[in-house]
Amino acid sequence: MNETGVVYMDNAATSWPKPDSVLEEVVRFYRQVGANPGRSGHRLSVESERIRMETREALCVLLGGGDPLSVVFTANITVAISMVLLGYLRPGDRVATTSMEHNSVLRPLRFLEKNRDIRLTMIQARSDGILDSEEFEKALTGDERLAVVTHASNVCGTILPIQDLGSITSERGIPLMVDAAQTAGCYPLDVEGDAIDILAFTGHKGLLGPTGTGGLIFGSGFDPETITPLVFGGTGSRSEREEQPDFLPDRFESGTADIGGIAGLGAGVRWISERGMVSIREHEMMMTRRLLDGLGNIDGVRIQGPIDEGRQTATVSFVVEGVTVSEVGMRLSDEHDVMSRVGLHCSPRAHRTLGTFPEGTVRFSMGPFTTDEDIDAAVEAVARIAHGE
Amino acid sequence: MSTYAVIITHSTSHAIRAEKILLAAGLDAKMIPVPRHISSDCGTAVRVPTKQMDESKRLMDEKKAPYDRMELL
Numbered sequence: 001m002n003e004t005g006v007v008y009m010d011n012a013a014t015s016w017p018k019p020d021s022v023l024e025e026v027v028r029f030y031r032q033v034g035a036n037p038g039r040s041g042h043r044l045s046v047e048s049e050r051i052r053m054e055t056r057e058a059l060c061v062l063l064g065g066g067d068p069l070s071v072v073f074t075a076n077i078t079v080a081i082s083m084v085l086l087g088y089l090r091p092g093d094r095v096a097t098t099s100m101e102h103n104s105v106l107r108p109l110r111f112l113e114k115n116r117d118i119r120l121t122m123i124q125a126r127s128d129g130i131l132d133s134e135e136f137e138k139a140l141t142g143d144e145r146l147a148v149v150t151h152a153s154n155v156c157g158t159i160l161p162i163q164d165l166g167s168i169t170s171e172r173g174i175p176l177m178v179d180a181a182q183t184a185g186c187y188p189l190d191v192e193g194d195a196i197d198i199l200a201f202t203g204h205k206g207l208l209g210p211t212g213t214g215g216l217i218f219g220s221g222f223d224p225e226t227i228t229p230l231v232f233g234g235t236g237s238r239s240e241r242e243e244q245p246d247f248l249p250d251r252f253e254s255g256t257a258d259i260g261g262i263a264g265l266g267a268g269v270r271w272i273s274e275r276g277m278v279s280i281r282e283h284e285m286m287m288t289r290r291l292l293d294g295l296g297n298i299d300g301v302r303i304q305g306p307i308d309e310g311r312q313t314a315t316v317s318f319v320v321e322g323v324t325v326s327e328v329g330m331r332l333s334d335e336h337d338v339m340s341r342v343g344l345h346c347s348p349r350a351h352r353t354l355g356t357f358p359e360g361t362v363r364f365s366m367g368p369f370t371t372d373e374d375i376d377a378a379v380e381a382v383a384r385i386a387h388g389e
Numbered sequence: 390m391s392t393y394a395v396i397i398t399h400s401t402s403h404a405i406r407a408e409k410i411l412l413a414a415g416l417d418a419k420m421i422p423v424p425r426h427i428s429s430d431c432g433t434a435v436r437v438p439t440k441q442m443d444e445s446k447r448l449m450d451e452k453k454a455p456y457d458r459m460e461l462l
Contacts, residue, residue, distance in 0.1 A: 038401035041422040041433060049401045053409075056402075067453065069406060237400030247455060250400050 002369070007338040007377045012154050012182060012315045012345075012365035014204050014211060018268065022208060025267035029260045036256055038236035048259055055266035056249075059207075062269050062277075063180075063199060063217060064190030070218040072252045073262055077181050077202035077214040078104040079230075081148075083252065084177060084198055084216065085109060087227040088146060091117040096140055096147040096174065098131055099124045099353045100160065103346045105148050105179055125353050128306045129158030137168045147176045151183040155350045155363065156305030157288075157312030159187065166195040175222055181205060182313050185272050186280055186368075197222040208272065208368075209265030212258040224248055231255065280368050284314035287366040287375055291316055294379030300386045304354045304361055314370070317345075317354070317361035320386045328362045328385055336381035340364055393462040394442040396435040396449070397427060403455050404433040410452050416441045427460060436462065 002008055002017040010016075029051065035042070037049035056068035065071060074080040085108040089095065095109060099122055112118040123139045125131040147169045152159045162178055169176040177198040180189055184199075185206030191199050196219050203213025218224050225246055233254030238245045245251055272280065288309035295301050300321040306312050320328050329342035343360040344351050351357040364378060398404045404420055411418035416437055423434045437445050442459060449456055 046401065046405075046420060046433065050405055053402055053405045069402065069455070235400065237403075245399065247399055247403075249402065 005337070007336070007374045007381075009364040009366065009370075009374070009378055010339045010341050011205065011367035011370070012313075012363065013341055015206065015208050015367050017369055018208055018210070018264070019271040021267040021271055022210065022264045026210060026260045026264040029263040037259055051263045051266065052257065052259060055262050055269065058266050058269040058273065059201070059217065062273055063184060063201065064192050064194070065199070065217040066192050066220045069248050070220070070224075071215060072218070072249045073213065073215040073257050074252075075212055075214065075258065076204075077179070077200050080200045080214055080216045081105055081177075081179060082108045083230040084200070084227055085112065085148070087230055089116070089118050090145075092119075093145040094119040094121060094141065094143050096121040096123065096136075096144045096169075098122065098136075098149055098160065100129055100131065100153045100155075100158065100350045101148070101150050101347070102154055102179065102181065102350070103348070104181075105150065106349055109148070125158070125160075127353065127355050128304070129153050129156045129350070129354060130306060130311070131158075131160045133161050133164035133168065136165055140168070140172065140174070142172065144172075144174045147174050148179065149176065150179040150181070151189070152187065152313045152315075153305070153347070153350050154182050154315065155345050155347050155361065156317045156354060157182075157315035157365075158306055159183070159311055159313060162196070163194050170195045182315065185269070186277070186284055187313060188277055188281070191217050191219050195219065195221070203261065203265040203268070206367075207265060208268030210258075210261040212261040213265045216252070218248065224251060227252075229254070275368070283368060284366060285309040287370050287372075288312065288314045288316065290372060290375045291364060291366070291379065294375060295382060298379070298383045298386050301382060304356060314366035315363065316365070317356070317363045318382075319356065319359070319361055320382065323385060325360050325362050328382070331385050332362070332378075332381055336377070336384070338378045338381045340378075391439055391461040393436050394439050394445070394459055395421070395424065395427065395462050396437065396445065396459050397423065397457040398434065399455065399457055401433045404435050406454050407435045407449060407456060410448055410454055411435065411437065411441075411445055414444070414448050416445060416448075418445070424462065
């Protein structure tokens with residue numbers, strides 16, 4: 001439960017509350033360490049770099065990464081994805097992607113399509129968001145240089161079969177980037193085991209860290225030197241040279257990082273490892289089931305997506321007949337203290353796939369701190385709005 | 390014969406990784422500021438007793454931990 005008593009149903013945007021240990025770790029960093037990592041050589045600077053390394057290691061353990069130095073931190077997952085797409089793709093390249101992607105994937109791809117002669121193979125998902133891996137395989141032309149796939153939809157929660165897609169792409173020698181914004185920390189992921197070449201993650205959703213954190217984990221089979229960095233600058237290494245270092249993670253980590261945030265992220269990842277991913281997933285499935293049942297009983301509410309807690313994350317999108325999504329969202333917030341997110345969720349293509357474009361949907365998204373009482377209060381609020389009360 | 394050998398890495402994060410690997414194996418590894426006469430990098434180096442130099446090299450290579458070179462101090 002968060003401190004304010006608000007019914008917070010927007011975890012897909014950012015998780016809240018955070019575990020106490022996350023907040024404590026951020027404060028501890030700023031009170032007792034405070035230094036810019038790596039540079040200078042004084043012990044606080046080394047301590048700061050150790051904290052960052054510990055977060056890299058914790059992420060590798062949780063997400064199946066092989067080498068902590070293959071973890072690169074960025075300000076958020078959107079920066080990470082743009083960095084890869086803009087730095088890796090060359091004119092004439094073809095990219096495979098899906099109709100469930102978020103704009104953090106589609107906007108750079110559309111820019112590249114329009115301005116740098118990139119071609120897209122866009123595989124269409126079904127109207128419940130489910131992607132058929134056979135459809136994916138059939139749609140490939142064979143000359144794709146990269147595949148970019150979301151692990152789960154931020155609109156309706158549908159989980160995509162990335163292990164199958166990974167087998168298909170690795171058979172064809174096509175590197176696979178997985179957008180794990182909605183799954184890292186709440187659904188099992190294994191970078192090495194699932195043959196993921198580039199995992200993009202965000203720190204402030206399922207991983208329970210502060211905003212301002214995110215990044216990439218490179219699989220051992222991928223050569224990061226095929227990506228031109230987006231940002232060049234000081235790295236605290238090779239300082240005698242005016243050229244950017246080639247090696248990881250420095251290649252992609254110029255400038256001062258959000259160390260306080262990264263410290264907090266480390267605490268979040270350790271909290272998840274201690275609680276156990278299985279336990280978190282079970283909790284979220286139970287919450288999703290309760291919400292699906294509750295909303296399903298309200299006349300005039302239409303739920304999108306698979307409507308199956310086994311096939312989706314703890315994210316549910318719906319519309320209320322006769323009430324615009326904006327009005328639903330406003331009334332939920334103002335009259336019932338229920339926090340939801342309405343509209344297109346930065347995923348217009350996913351809404352087109354679901355058939356909810358252009359109006360969009362109301363989205364509830366749960367997390368490890370969501371309770372039965374939260375769900376019941378949210379359902380009650382929707383029922384009142386649907387009945388015109 | 391010098392008492393210590395030093396592992397020069399490209400960055401402090403690489404030095405931290407090296408130190409962890411070697412300490413986990415029970416070696417007497419210690420991070421030190423890079424001796425100026427060896428490198429002008431603004432990184433950190435990892436010092437080990439000379440007699441642990443071969444074992445250090447083996448472990449670093451086994452774990453694929455990156456480093457520039459090893460030298461006697």
